[in-house]
Amino acid sequence: xxxxxxxxxxxxxxxxxxxxxxxxxxxxxxxxxxxxxxxxxxxxxxxxxxxxxxxxxxxxxxxxxxxxxxxxxxxxxxxxxxxxxxxxxxxxxxxxxxxxxxxxxxxxxxxxxxxxxxxxxxxxxxxxxxxxxxxxxxxxxxxxxxxxxxxxxxxxxxxxxxxxxxxxxxxxxxxxxxxxxxxxxxxxxxxxxxxxxxxxxxxxxxxxxxxxxxxxxxxxxxxxxxxxxxxxxxxxxxxxxxxxxxxxxxxxxxxxxxxxxxxxxxxxxxxxxxxxxxxxxxxxxxxxxxxxxxxxxxxxxxxxxxxxxxxxxxxxxxxxxxxxxxxxxxxxxxxxxxxxxxxxxxxxxxxxxxxxxxxxxxxxxxxxxxxxxxxxxxxxxxxxxxxxxxxxxxxxxxxxxxxxxxxxxxxxxxxxxxxxxxxxxxxxxxxxxxxxxxxxxxxxxxxxxxxxxxxxxxxxxxxxxx
Amino acid sequence: xxxxxxxxxxxxxxxxxxxxxxxxxxxxxxxxxxxxxxxxxxxxxxxxxxxxxxxxxxxxxxxxxxxxxxxxxxxxxxxxxxxxxxxxxxxxxxxxxxxxxxxxxxxxxxxxxxxxxxxxxxxxxxxxxxxxxxxxxxxxxxxxxxxxxxxxxxxxxxxxxxxxxxxxxxxxxxxxxxxxxxxxxxxxxxxxxxxxxxxxxxxxxxxxxxxxxxxxxxxxxxxxxxxxxxxxxxxxxxxxxxxxxxxxxxxxxxxxxxxxxxxxxxxxxxxxxxxxxxxxxxxxxxxxxxxxxxxxxxxxxxxxxxxxxxxxxxxxxxxxxxxxxxxxxxxxxxxxxxxxxxxxxxxxxxxxxxxxxxxxxxxxxxxxxxxxxxxxxxxxxxxxxxxxxxxxxxxxxxxxxxxxxxxxxxxxxxxxxxxxxxxxxxxxxxxxxxxxxxxxxxxxxxxxxxxxxxxxxxxxxxxxxx
Numbered sequence: 001x002x003x004x005x006x007x008x009x010x011x012x013x014x015x016x017x018x019x020x021x022x023x024x025x026x027x028x029x030x031x032x033x034x035x036x037x038x039x040x041x042x043x044x045x046x047x048x049x050x051x052x053x054x055x056x057x058x059x060x061x062x063x064x065x066x067x068x069x070x071x072x073x074x075x076x077x078x079x080x081x082x083x084x085x086x087x088x089x090x091x092x093x094x095x096x097x098x099x100x101x102x103x104x105x106x107x108x109x110x111x112x113x114x115x116x117x118x119x120x121x122x123x124x125x126x127x128x129x130x131x132x133x134x135x136x137x138x139x140x141x142x143x144x145x146x147x148x149x150x151x152x153x154x155x156x157x158x159x160x161x162x163x164x165x166x167x168x169x170x171x172x173x174x175x176x177x178x179x180x181x182x183x184x185x186x187x188x189x190x191x192x193x194x195x196x197x198x199x200x201x202x203x204x205x206x207x208x209x210x211x212x213x214x215x216x217x218x219x220x221x222x223x224x225x226x227x228x229x230x231x232x233x234x235x236x237x238x239x240x241x242x243x244x245x246x247x248x249x250x251x252x253x254x255x256x257x258x259x260x261x262x263x264x265x266x267x268x269x270x271x272x273x274x275x276x277x278x279x280x281x282x283x284x285x286x287x288x289x290x291x292x293x294x295x296x297x298x299x300x301x302x303x304x305x306x307x308x309x310x311x312x313x314x315x316x317x318x319x320x321x322x323x324x325x326x327x328x329x330x331x332x333x334x335x336x337x338x339x340x341x342x343x344x345x346x347x348x349x350x351x352x353x354x355x356x357x358x359x360x361x362x363x364x365x366x367x368x369x370x371x372x373x374x375x376x377x378x379x380x381x382x383x384x385x386x387x388x389x390x391x392x393x394x395x396x397x398x399x400x401x402x403x404x405x406x407x408x409x410x411x412x413x414x415x416x417x418x419x420x421x422x423x424x425x426x427x428x429x430x431x432x433x434x435x436x437x438x439x440x441x442x443x444x445x446x447x448x449x450x451x452x453x454x455x456x457x458x459x460x461x462x463x464x465x466x
Numbered sequence: 467x468x469x470x471x472x473x474x475x476x477x478x479x480x481x482x483x484x485x486x487x488x489x490x491x492x493x494x495x496x497x498x499x500x501x502x503x504x505x506x507x508x509x510x511x512x513x514x515x516x517x518x519x520x521x522x523x524x525x526x527x528x529x530x531x532x533x534x535x536x537x538x539x540x541x542x543x544x545x546x547x548x549x550x551x552x553x554x555x556x557x558x559x560x561x562x563x564x565x566x567x568x569x570x571x572x573x574x575x576x577x578x579x580x581x582x583x584x585x586x587x588x589x590x591x592x593x594x595x596x597x598x599x600x601x602x603x604x605x606x607x608x609x610x611x612x613x614x615x616x617x618x619x620x621x622x623x624x625x626x627x628x629x630x631x632x633x634x635x636x637x638x639x640x641x642x643x644x645x646x647x648x649x650x651x652x653x654x655x656x657x658x659x660x661x662x663x664x665x666x667x668x669x670x671x672x673x674x675x676x677x678x679x680x681x682x683x684x685x686x687x688x689x690x691x692x693x694x695x696x697x698x699x700x701x702x703x704x705x706x707x708x709x710x711x712x713x714x715x716x717x718x719x720x721x722x723x724x725x726x727x728x729x730x731x732x733x734x735x736x737x738x739x740x741x742x743x744x745x746x747x748x749x750x751x752x753x754x755x756x757x758x759x760x761x762x763x764x765x766x767x768x769x770x771x772x773x774x775x776x777x778x779x780x781x782x783x784x785x786x787x788x789x790x791x792x793x794x795x796x797x798x799x800x801x802x803x804x805x806x807x808x809x810x811x812x813x814x815x816x817x818x819x820x821x822x823x824x825x826x827x828x829x830x831x832x833x834x835x836x837x838x839x840x841x842x843x844x845x846x847x848x849x850x851x852x853x854x855x856x857x858x859x860x861x862x863x864x865x866x867x868x869x870x871x872x873x874x875x876x877x878x879x880x881x882x883x884x885x886x887x888x889x890x891x892x893x894x895x896x897x898x899x900x901x902x903x904x905x906x907x908x909x910x911x912x913x914x915x916x917x918x919x920x921x922x923x924x925x926x927x928x929x930x931x932x
Contacts, residue, residue, distance in 0.1 A: 037509060037765045041507065042509050043503060043508050043509015043510075043764050044765070045529035045530060045765075045779075045796060046796050046889065246857075246886040247884075247886050249887070250886070292884065292887035292888045293887075296765050296889060298765045299509060299510070299763075313511075328506060330511060330512050330514070418758065420512060420712040421712070421759075422758045423762060424762065426757070427757050
């Protein structure tokens with residue numbers, strides 16, 4: 001009996017040491033248009049997300065975590081490069097994101113997390129939505145990734161039904177046909193399905209993610225699992241359709257939660273859980289234009305496309321039982337910080353030949369020290385809208401809360417909010433604290449100068465029709 | 467060694483059986499004006515409530531739990547009697563709640579939870595705010611309670627500074643003086659302090675609650691711990707002032723969470739945790755009039771005084787590791803249901819000589835069966851404003867979202883909301899679903915007839931000045 005116990009203990013010690021030989025693996029689960037309030041542990045009354053909630057309890061629940069930009073393409077560029085998208089031409093006043101007729105992509109001289117980690121022996125994959133250039137010369141293989149499986153731009157593109165869809169925005173069944181959207185599914189550089197069958201897409205991404213984990217279990221890896229859901233039009237597999245008894249949106253999120261569970265299971269089954277960090281987050285706030293069809297920013301103001309908190313603060317959980325100390329982190333962090341954080345944990349080098357905007361959060365993860373991030377600049381459509389320093393946030397420009405597609409509103413006087421006492425940005429206190437306004441305006445001006453040296457707008461271009 | 471183990475097991479079995487000899491104890495922690503979004507596990511980004519969150523994980527987190535009325539006095543009457551306050555004269559179109567010049571109280575012929583449980587050998591206490599009549603003949607001792615320690619009405623009453631306070635509503639320090647409010651602290655029927663020192667009131671309620679638990683550990687008890695916080699003016703003890711580094715409101719809630727922890731500790735220390743049910747909830751939504759000084763309804767619309775979800779849906783956790791099966795309960799429940807639920811679990815009888823409005827939730831607590839509550843009537847100021855049946859909610863009257871003190875708005879046409887797809891009551895779908903509107907209107911008319919037989923308005927009265 002005692003011998004068995006000894007063998008068991010030795011085996012366990014061996015497994016632990018085998019795990020820690022490699023630098024840690026990184027998995028980033030990046031949802032599309034998931035709102036701050038759309039997760040159970042972030043306050044949604046109906047969406048049940050037991051797997052993400054378990055990550056939040058066992059790991060860190062970040063309640064003030066930002067994306068680099070409130071729309072898709074720039075947000076992704078910010079995450080992968082650790083730079084505000086204004087620096088690398090990935091935000092534009094002319095076109096919000098890349099479209100099927102865009103000739104450009106993320107400039108190849110930009111360095112992604114995959115490229116930073118490669119010298120340390122990492123294998124990297126993008127599974128899901130790319131949206132940083134759909135032409136072959138801009139696909140993930142050109143940016144340090146060893147494998148790609150997914151759609152190259154948003155799931156509502158390549159369609160002539162957009163106007164019709166908008167009119168029917170309250171009927172979730174109206175656009176249940178995957179044929180309405182001529183979006184290709186790509187593996188590496190080949191189109192393998194067109195239109196992509198979106199009803200099974202969350203399930204298939206998950207299967208590919210699990211396969212990637214199994215295949216790479218004995219070497220360090222970076223898996224960027226960028227779900228195309230819950231971006232509208234919503235699709236869900238048969239197993240999940242109607243399961244929540246609430247709404248299609250709820251079904252869709254519950255399938256994503258299932259997917260998270262499958263990823264955690266795969267890590268545990270392959271003995272990788274003690275040496276892997278999983279980040280769960282979203283690319284921007286909910287798409288409020290679609291009313292009952294879109295998500296919720298919870299208590300935060302506005303949603304996608306705006307620089308109010310509802311547009312850029314996203315529900316974020318960082319899990320890694322062998323590395324991450326559990327707790328609620330109510331300090332600031334951003335997707336911009338993932339590159340330097342992963343680099344530090346992997347022993348990789350952060351580029352020193354260009355300006356970087358991220359902070360290394362590794363000590364917050366491992367020891368719950370104070371976050372080094374004390375401020376954040378809110379850019380949208382190539383314009384600086386707002387700036388947060390500690391608890392104060394100043395707005396100088398805005399977009400409409402529901403339909404951000406209109407012109408930028410330049411405020412006559414800056415608005416000031418105390419995000420500690422006024423989580424919903426309701427009460428402008430600029431007149432009460434003129435000194436704070438002037439301090440924050442000073443930093444804002446400096447930042448505008450700091451980003452002058454930049455790559456020109458890559459989003460505005462349009463290919464002529466063939 | 468083996469003998470020790472045996473003795474330990476025997477002792478443990480003995481303790482468990484000793485606990486289960488008695489019917490279960492009940493503790494209701496009832497906050498004042500705490501909003502749906504003001505708890506960590508209900509989505510607040512800054513308020514840290516580890517004790518309440520622990521209750522939510524170990525017990526049941528109820529995400530669609532309602533109070534009987536969106537203001538103080540009627541809400542309390544509904545909880546303690548299991549009847550809509552319209553039935554027992556506890557809601558009024560003339561005065562919202564009881565005031566220091568009110569001559570009346572909860573009618574003595576009404577039966578409270580304490581009176582229902584008494585025949586089963588229960589000892590009961592009110593610790594905290596009563597607000598069901600401050601004259602001696604209406605104090606808790608007249609309504610089945612064996613002990614009372616607390617304030618008889620709201621903590622902002624007996625003051626000539628109300629108007630001034632309103633003007634200063636954004637300065638949390640302005641009303642830090644407990645002397646501004648001439649509120650008495652009462653023990654049983656004696657005034658023991660006037661004005662009550664409100665800075666230490668949460669702490670003192672907690673000490674009294676722990677003493678009550680210790681004193682009654684060998685007999686069944688019902689403890690109604692009705693905090694006076696976070697009703698404005700906000701007060702917090704020295705230990706908690708500034709501790710959150712966020713805002714006074716956050717400090718106040720974190721002291722309440724500490725208090726919850728003390729109650730749980732006392733139950734565990736006295737071996738009562740396996741045979742006690744603790745309900746944590748609030749009397750109505752946040753008081754939005756006070757801006758950064760009040761709380762947040764999270765994703766829900768409006769707050770206190772309104773029949774939107776933000777006014778009547780409250781963050782509710784039901785804990786009891788020996789009795790309650792853990793999980794998220796996203797079905798409906800109400801404070802009206804506590805009386806029949808406790809009665810069933812205690813083997814007590816629900817009154818059969820009067821109309822009751824509660825449902826017995828005991829099987830939801832113990833076995834997570836479907837909730838028997840499928841609908842809810844939203845009353846405010848003696849008028850029926852709204853009605854929910856399953857996912858649909860119809861509004862026929864409303865009050866202003868921020869300052870509910872104005873006149874009742876009678877809607878020209880009923881508004882209909884789908885609370886499953888539209889958690890924030892943003893999109894009126896009455897025109898799309900006329901049949902649903904007409905079904906719900908039918909039930910609403912029946913309910914109006916059903917409450918015709920009722921005790922007249924007890925709140926409107928005013929004593930002449932002496």
